[in-house]
Structures are given as C-alpha cells and as structure tokens.
Amino acid sequence: DAGVTQSPTHLIKTRGQQVTLRCSPKSGHDTVSWYQQALGQGPQFIFQYYEEEERQRGNFPDRFSGHQFPNYSSELNVNALLLGDSALYLCASSLGVGGSEKLFFGSGTQLSVL
Amino acid sequence: QKEVEQNSGPLSVPEGAIASLNCTYSDRGSQSFFWYRQYSGKSPELIMFIYSNGDKEDGRFTAQLNKASQYVSLLIRDSQPSDSATYLCAVNTGGGNKLTFGTGTQLKVEL
Numbered sequence: 001d002a003g004v005t006q007s008p009t010h011l012i013k014t015r016g017q018q019v020t021l022r023c024s025p026k027s028g029h030d031t032v033s034w035y036q037q038a039l040g041q042g043p044q045f046i047f048q049y050y051e052e053e054e055r056q057r058g059n060f061p062d063r064f065s066g067h068q069f070p071n072y073s074s075e076l077n078v079n080a081l082l083l084g085d086s087a088l089y090l091c092a093s094s095l096g097v098g099g100s101e102k103l104f105f106g107s108g109t110q111l112s113v114l
Numbered sequence: 115q116k117e118v119e120q121n122s123g124p125l126s127v128p129e130g131a132i133a134s135l136n137c138t139y140s141d142r143g144s145q146s147f148f149w150y151r152q153y154s155g156k157s158p159e160l161i162m163f164i165y166s167n168g169d170k171e172d173g174r175f176t177a178q179l180n181k182a183s184q185y186v187s188l189l190i191r192d193s194q195p196s197d198s199a200t201y202l203c204a205v206n207t208g209g210g211n212k213l214t215f216g217t218g219t220q221l222k223v224e225l
Contacts, residue, residue: 033211042118042202042215043158056210090157097210105157 002027004093004106012112013081021076021109025093032074033103034066035090043090049074050097078111086113117141118205120216128224133190135219137203140184147179148204148213149188158202162188193223 005024013019025032031050035043045058049068063079072093078085091106119138127133135149146165150158162177164170164186170177176189186205190197200218207214 031211040122040217042204042217043213045212045214048211056212058212092211094211103160103211103213105159107157 004029004091004104006089006091006106006109008109009107010110010112012114014114015081015083017081017113018077018079019081019111021078021089021091021111022073023076023091023093023106024073025091026104029093029095029104030072031094031097032068032072033092033094034074034076035092035105036060037088037090037108039087046076048097055097081113083113086111117207117214118203118216120201120203120219122217123220124222125219126222126224127193129193129195131193133193133197133221133223135188135190135201135203135221137186137188137216138184139186139203139205139207139214141205141207142181142184144181144184144205144207146206147177147186148206149175149177149186150202150204150215152200152202152218154200190221193221195223195225197221198223 033048034046037043047057052068065077068074088108090108092103094103149162152158164177164179174191178187202218203216204213
C-alpha cells in the first residue's frame with residue numbers, strides 16, 4: 001500500500017523562476033493539503049484540495065497556487081520565486097476534509113531558491 | 115502572540131526518564147490537538163491526538179489536555195535514545211485539515 005509520494009525530492013531554482021511540485025495521496029485518500037516548513041519552524045498550512053477544488057487556504061500570497069486532478073493527485077505551483085520560499089514543502093493526504101487524525105505526510109520536496 | 119507556542123529546547127533527559135513536552139494555544143475554539151514526531155530530515159509522523167479534557171494514553175505516550183488553561187502536553191515514559199527528535203504540537207482551529215503547528219521542541223535522550 002503506497003503512502004503519500006512527492007516529487008521531486010530536491011529542487012534548486014533561482015529567484016523569479018516558477019516551480020511545480022507534485023503529490024500522490026495515499027491509496028484510498030481523496031483530500032490533499034500542502035504545508036511549507038522553513039528551517040527550524042513548524043509546518044505552515046498553504047491550502048487544501050478536495051473534489052478538485054481549493055477548500056481552505058492559509059496566509060500565502062497568490063503566487064502559490066494549486067490543482068487537484070480527478071485521480072486525487074495534486075500539484076503546487078509557486079511563481080516568481082523569492083529567496084524566502086526556500087523550505088521543505090510537505091503534502092499530506094486524508095479521506096475527506098475533516099480527518100485530521102488520519103493525516104499522512106509525504107517525505108517532502110526540499111526547495112532551494114538561489 | 116503566536117497561535118501555538120512551544121519551548122524550542124533542546125530538552126535533554128536521561129534514558130529511562132520521563133520526558134515532558136508542553137504546548138499552549140491561543141484560540142479557545144480549538145477542538146482537536148495533535149502531537150507529531152519529526153526526525154531530522156524526515157516528515158512529521160502523528161503519534162497522538164486528543165479531543166477531550168484529561169489524559170489519553172497509548173503505550174509509552176500520554177497526551178494531556180486542559181482546555182480551560184489552553185494547554186496540551188505530551189509525556190514520554192521510559193525515554194529511549196530513539197525518541198530523540200523534534201516534537202511538534204498542532205491544533206485544528208479552522209476545521210478541515212488546517213493544522214496550526216508550533217515551532218517544535220527538540221528532545222534529546224542521553225545514554
């Protein structure tokens with residue numbers, strides 16, 4: 001039973017570029033949430049997707065956007081990258097929008113912006 | 115004031131001792147509370163969740179919740195070197211799966 005898978009594992013970009021991160025939820029899960037974790041900090045909620053729509057959003061600018069596909073996988077897009085976007089980006093999946101106690105995290109994508 | 119506050123540590127305890135990790139939160143409407151363990155370079159792993167006031171035990175772990183004091187704690191009995199990690203407290207304040215995390219407490223269990 002595959003868990004939450006994220007790709008790529010590591011990514012290096014330069015300021016101003018755009019990046020796309022990908023996530024496949026755990027088998028049987030239909031909801032994907034994205035978090036940003038800066039070094040030495042706790043994860044910060046970016047947004048949540050359910051039924052291919054953004055259901056909740058944290059305090060992140062519009063440069064951060066996402067998408068969910070019919071197979072429940074999801075993408076996180078970040079435009080006009082800033083140095084401060086360097087972080088570990090975590091995808092978490094669950095069944096339905098209220099199952100926080102069954103939220104499973106992927107291993108993350110480490111993004112470095114130079 | 116941060117929404118979820120934790121002492122960053124490091125908290126050092128000898129092997130076999132009880133480790134006590136604390137967390138306070140600001141939103142009185144919070145309904146569910148979580149403790150995650152995160153090893154260096156790895157993703158967070160859920161170890162306990164609690165919804166009601168009082169204690170909840172699972173093996174060597176006990177979560178304690180006091181909503182009146184807006185306080186949640188995690189006790190780890192018989193601490194082992196493998197428990198050395200960062201422990202993240204998380205609170206669900208907005209429903210759905212929007213968790214607000216603290217900055218984490220680094221625990222070191224020494225031989």
